[in-house]
Amino acid sequence: MRNLKLIIKREYLARVRNKSFVVMTFLSPLIFVGMIVLIAYLVNLNSDVQRVVAINDESGQFVNEFKDSDEVKFIDLSSVETEAAKGIVKEKEYYGLLHISEFAENTIPEIQFFAKEAPAFGFLDRIERTIADKLTNRQLLDRGIDVDLIEASQAKVEIGIQNFSGERTSKMSTYVKMFFGGAAGYLLMMFIIIYGNMVMRSVIEEKTNRIIEIIISSVKPIHLMLGKILGTSLAGITQFVIWVILGGVMLTLVSMIAGVDMSAMQGPQQQAIEQMSDNELQQLVMDIARLPMLLLLVSFLVYFIGGYFLYSAIYAAIGAAVDNETDTQQFMLPVILPLMLGIYVGFFAVIENPHGVVSTVFSMIPLTSPIVMLMRIPFGVPWWELAISFSLLVLTIAGVVWVAAKIYRVGILMYGKKPGYKELYKWLKY
Incomplete structure (x- = not known):
């Protein structure tokens, strides 16, 4: 056992006195914290940038559905031709141009997004949901269905979870x-x-x-x-x-x-x-x-x-x-x-x-x-x-x-x- 203790002590001291061990012991936290701070700074920097999106709505039915937020600002260019709107977006370096074509009753409009680079998935999902909700509500109204009544009738169900001894828990x-x-x-x-x-x-x-x-x-x-x-x-x-x-x-x-x-x-x-x-x-x-x-x-x-x-x-x-x-x-x-x-x-x-x-x-x-x-x-x-x-x-x-x-x-x-x-x-x- 005495030899074992001596070996443990020798190995421990050999490791902690090693220059690379000492350097990495104090340098690793610095690198780790630096990465966290850099990521946090980049996230904050990215969140401060407000994207400008132009809307060219030929139907005139959706332009007012898009509300400004801290991340996105919408500008109405529906009064100009589509090609002219593209030129304005390029010149002013906007994030992109959302074009909504004219469409007949009970049809889906053709929607295009023009941008220098592919837009974020979450941004496109928000655009699609906004237009889909508007079309859904309009079709319900055309069929004589009260949209407000449907929304008021929606029920929210929460399942309570507990074990057999009565202890409650959550999802x-x-x-x-x-x-x-x-x-x-x-x-x-x-x-x-x-x-x-x-x-x-x-x-x-x-x-x-x-x-x-x-x-x-x-x-x-x-x-x-x-x-x-x-x-x-x-x-x-x-x-x-x-x-x-x-x-x-x-x-x-x-x-x-x-x-x-x-x-x-x-x-x-x-x-x-x-x-x-x-x-x-x-x-x-x-x-x-x-x-x-x-x-x-x-x-x-x-x-x-x-x-x-x-x-x-x-x-x-x-x-x-x-x-x-x-x-x-x-x-x-x-x-x-x-x-x-x-x-x-x-x-x-x-x-x-x-x-x-x-x-x-x-x-x-x-x-x-x-x-x-x-x-x-x-x-x-x-x-x-x-x-x-x-x-x-x-x-x-x-x-x-x-x-x-x-x-x-x-x-x-x-x-x-x-x-x-x-x-x-x-x-x-x-």
């Missing part, structure tokens, strides 16, 4: 749960990929420098492998904590000093929240408060450590088996595939049916359970499923560490040979 609760679970699962995947590769590169570096031959003479290979995994993980956690603290502080300072409105980046989500009634907002807050935060936090730590340890052992074994990073490509697909599969299952299967067969099975498979189970927990998971999932994960970690230690023990001293899967299987028998 937004699924998205709230998916947000918390998805954020936890995605964060775990990124941590595994980033710092698992760091473990692999560390092993390859010491192997190619022949330093490992000296170290292995006084330390057991399994202790050396575990020390690298634990030391690198502690360095990664240190870096991540610094990122969170620095990023939060810098984002707050920049938004206060530069006066950039970060809320502009929220877009449709912010508008959806603003349109919610007081009861819906209150229900949304209750849904968030009702989440099993303590269980989610504990499970995140457990699956975070377990998942990282599982994949780091695989990364260490791959690093010991090859001489350079180029040779690792043949082994990376079996490592990345379960992680990507877990993410896709989480976002497409869990949100649709968190207690279905697919979601349940993949939350039990150790290679995908750290991600899928974290996404399922906000929806409520029986304790026995958590126990089975965690037990399988622990057993798999023990098996993978044993296999990785076997490969590590032989591969760490092998040079000049590109092993295949058959060769790795032979190493397990040594």
Whole structure:
């Protein structure tokens, strides 16, 4: 154990004292915050630009239906010929020209939009809906149907959701749960990929420098492998904590000093929240408060450590088996595939049916359970499923560490040979 502690300390200090580690630790939050500020600035800049659209309505029935807004201003050019209107739009560099032709009763007018570049989809959708609503109302009136009576007769139905014990919830609760679970699962995947590769590169570096031959003479290979995994993980956690603290502080300072409105980046989500009634907002807050935060936090730590340890052992074994990073490509697909599969299952299967067969099975498979189970927990998971999932994960970690230690023990001293899967299987028998 004493050697293991020394290796952990050595790996940790070697990582945190590395110049590139220090530079990226402090530079990454700056780049991240800079990107957020730039995007917010561009969004604010884009929202300040009001597009000017000219309308050439030959029928004279639609021009008054288009109302100005902060994004679009409409100008009536119906009194001039279409070709002359095109010339005016080009000369004054308007956003475009909307041309509506003459049309007979019970027909649809020919509508054209002339512009230098293709207009935005949302803008065209707004134009089409405005004209369609006008035509619909006119046809209803022609048939002697009172449009105001129809609008007054429209009923709005809201389905109340509650479980059998009487706890009420809302339609937004699924998205709230998916947000918390998805954020936890995605964060775990990124941590595994980033710092698992760091473990692999560390092993390859010491192997190619022949330093490992000296170290292995006084330390057991399994202790050396575990020390690298634990030391690198502690360095990664240190870096991540610094990122969170620095990023939060810098984002707050920049938004206060530069006066950039970060809320502009929220877009449709912010508008959806603003349109919610007081009861819906209150229900949304209750849904968030009702989440099993303590269980989610504990499970995140457990699956975070377990998942990282599982994949780091695989990364260490791959690093010991090859001489350079180029040779690792043949082994990376079996490592990345379960992680990507877990993410896709989480976002497409869990949100649709968190207690279905697919979601349940993949939350039990150790290679995908750290991600899928974290996404399922906000929806409520029986304790026995958590126990089975965690037990399988622990057993798999023990098996993978044993296999990785076997490969590590032989591969760490092998040079000049590109092993295949058959060769790795032979190493397990040594």
